[in-house]
Amino acid sequence: GENVEQHPSTLSVQEGDSAVIKCTYSDSASNYFPWYKQELGKGPQLIIDIRSNVGEKKDQRIAVTLNKTAKHFSLHITETQPEDSAVYFCAARYGNQFYFGTGTSLTVIP
């Protein structure tokens, strides 16, 4: 069935350190996995995505890795900055819709 698990639920890092958020998905998920960033009072914003035909994708300080065998994908943020503080959601597509993880609240401590 459709299931996306996300860990951790909260994460605090010192400015400049790296942050890693992990998600697992079930067998029936599609081949497309986006990550969203949601700032307080705003809608989720797509920040990076990955398709199953690649294992890693990078965009400046953020990267996503995908392990198809283990059915998990991870978001990596390097050199974190205070403006990275937000809630991050992973998602996987099942049929007509995306199912979202429960979110990770990231706090970057200056």
Next chain:
Amino acid sequence: NAGVMQNPRHLVRRRGQEARLRCSPMKGHSHVYWYRQLPEEGLKFMVYLQKENIIDESGMPKERFSAEFPKEGPSILRIQQVVRGDSAAYFCASSPQTGKEGYTFGSGTRLTVV
């Protein structure tokens, strides 16, 4: 190039009233999705619509909730006889082609039932 437009941003309704939430997708997008986000929780799928068609409403409560996406005008999520448990943020998203890429979300409507 306006993004997904939702209005109102904030909506307060008394128990028993009706709430109408509107969503205009991005230009060129013909697929609309509604999600609900309860405090401290993730996004829960409600309904997927194309123009004049409900494609998937598996996430919609069976009673009091309805959605439409008419040929002209915005998509509407309607909640009749609201109860306190309906208080949440309701997000609309749109995409140009289902299954090909991620959604673009609006800023949401925060419904408070008093």
